[in-house]
Amino acid sequence: MSDNLTLPAQQGSTGASTEALLTVEGLTKHFPIYGGFPIKRKVGAVQAVDDVDLTVGVGESVGLVGESGCGKSTTGRLITRLLEPTGGKITYAGQDITHASRRQMASVRSEIQMIFQDPYSSLNPRQTVGTIIKSPMEVNGIDPAGGREKKVRELLELVGLNPEHYNRFPHEFSGGQRQRIGVARALALNPKLIVADEPVSALDVSIQAQVVNLLQKVQEELGIAFLFIAHDLAVVRHFSQRVAVMYLGKVVEVGDRDSIYNRPRHPYTHALLSAVPEVAMDDETENRERIRLAGDVPSPIMPPSGCRFRTRCWKAQDKCATEEPPLLQISGNREGHLTACHFPEDPSTEARTEDVVLDPALKALEDVEKD
Ligand SMILES: Nc1ncnc2c1ncn2[C@@H]1O[C@H](COP(=O)(O)OP(=O)(O)O)[C@@H](O)[C@H]1O
Ligand code: SF4
Ligand SMILES: [Mg+2]
Numbered sequence: 015m016s017d018n019l020t021l022p023a024q025q026g027s028t029g030a031s032t033e034a035l036l037t038v039e040g041l042t043k044h045f046p047i048y049g050g051f052p053i054k055r056k057v058g059a060v061q062a063v064d065d066v067d068l069t070v071g072v073g074e075s076v077g078l079v080g081e082s083g084c085g086k087s088t089t090g091r092l093i094t095r096l097l098e099p100t101g102g103k104i105t106y107a108g109q110d111i112t113h114a115s116r117r118q119m120a121s122v123r124s125e126i127q128m129i130f131q132d133p134y135s136s137l138n139p140r141q142t143v144g145t146i147i148k149s150p151m152e153v154n155g156i157d158p159a160g161g162r163e164k165k166v167r168e169l170l171e172l173v174g175l176n177p178e179h180y181n182r183f184p185h186e187f188s189g190g191q192r193q194r195i196g197v198a199r200a201l202a203l204n205p206k207l208i209v210a211d212e213p214v215s216a217l218d219v220s221i222q223a224q225v226v227n228l229l230q231k232v233q234e235e236l237g238i239a240f241l242f243i244a245h246d247l248a249v250v251r252h253f254s255q256r257v258a259v260m261y262l263g264k265v266v267e268v269g270d271r272d273s274i275y276n277r278p279r280h281p282y283t284h285a286l287l288s289a290v291p292e293v294a295m296d297d298e299t300e301n302r303e304r305i306r307l308a309g310d311v312p313s314p315i316m317p318p319s320g321c322r323f324r325t326r327c328w329k330a331q332d333k334c335a336t337e338e339p340p341l342l343q344i345s346g347n348r349e350g351h352l353t354a355c356h357f358p359e360d361p362s363t364e365a366r367t368e369d370v371v372l373d374p375a376l377k378a379l380e381d382v383e384k385d
Contacts, residue, residue, distance in 0.1 A: 034105075035207055035239050036093065038068040041102035043088050047315065061314045062088040064263040065102070067341065068241075070207065075233050075240040077250030077271075079286065080260035083311045086243045089260070090209040093241065094128045095119060106207070124154050124203035131212040133192035137184040143170070143195055144180040150202045169198040173228060190221035197228060201236070208232075211243045226253055247286050251275060256350075259283045262322040263314055265341060269351030279347060279358040282323050321356070329357045 044059035063085040070076045078086050091097040093104060095111065104112045106122055114122070130136040137146055147166045151158070158165040167177035173194040184192055193213060200208055210229065214222040230253055233240050244250045250257055251271065258268040259282060267280040278284045288305040305328075312318060312325055321339050324330040333356050341354040346361035 035072045036070040037105040039103045041066040042100045044100045073237040077254030077257040084260045085263040125206045127200040127205040129210040173198045207239045209241045273351040279353040
């Protein structure tokens with residue numbers, strides 16, 4: 015039985031060993047809700063992102079995972095400064111960019127790029143591929159050696175598209191090819207960090223691996239750091255050196271890939287892994303019990319007190335409702351593996367049968383099968 019602890023540490027596998035490119039501390043975004051008549055006033059807030067700490071090292075790929083509505087896209091948009099944070103601090107290459115103005119951001123803006131989920135709506139249908147990829151260079155006044163058109167052709171080749179298709183329009187390409195155009199556009203300014211927000215979720219499963227491979231190639235060959243957002247741990251597993259798991263606006267667990275996949279300590283991470291059928295990395299994980307999460311993510315307008323996961327957690331006790339569990343390196347965790355839970359899972363790979371909570375509909379099905 016191989017023990018991961020005896021393996022040499024992966025380069026950049028823990029935040030501590032790599033030079034930080036991006037550091038996020040206490041990052042918070044509350045979207046105000048207005049109501050009342052005739053005078054509208056603030057009546058509440060969507061707590062989309064709440065007190066998130068995150069680090070991405072130079073050239074490192076970090077996965078950010080959680081169910082829909084957990085605040086992943088908002089986090090990505092805060093980091094790329096498409097949204098203004100309510101609180102917290104964002105440091106990029108040693109520079110505080112939390113509230114940097116457009117002008118102050120100019121030098122940094124080209125270094126942080128975003129790839130969006132939907133390759134259909136994120137490309138202007140009236141512009142040729144050449145124009146789409148060229149425009150970030152125009153906006154930022156960048157003239158590469160040999161000219162912009164030459165650079166665009168090189169980028170098309172790099173992402174696996176025919177440079178001769180420079181004058182074609184987005185509708186002439188398939189979904190996977192369009193996402194390659196999005197990648198080429200993100201690369202046009204030689205970024206150091208790319209926030210990729212579910213870049214393959216909208217693509218056919220058969221195409222997903224190709225685009226993930228392309229991003230992996232880009233990350234490795236060009237040394238670009240990635241924050242790779244996904245709702246699925248399977249996609250992130252192939253790509254990320256470290257993984258952060260988000261639930262209802264909070265990071266609940268973070269660690270290097272092997273720790274997260276083979277030694278999950280937070281019940282939510284465990285449940286997410288259970289939803290991934292092909293996750294087994296070695297013999298140890300094959301016995302993992304399937305856990306089905308019952309119900310939906312609660313509303314971020316009135317998140318549960320204490321631990322936000324407690325309304326769906328099969329291990330919840332009184333303390334979970336009164337005390338918020340801090341994100342810590344709990345006993346049994348490897349260096350850099352942090353977990354926010356009062357009653358964490360054993361540092362073994364298997365969930366116990368009694369931990370398995372079935373979705374009511376699934377449970378009914380299984381009961382019928384048993385009879
Ligand atoms: N502009 C906005 N105004 C109000 N609420 C928002 C806005 N953007 C996102 N939200 C809410 O914030 C929460 C987190 O959303 P999001 O970051 O998109 O999650 P994810 O990407 O993990 O699915 C959701 O409840 C969503 O409805
Ligand atoms: S703190 Fe309590 S409710 Fe939250 S995940 Fe841990 S056991 Fe479950
Ligand atoms: Mg999203």
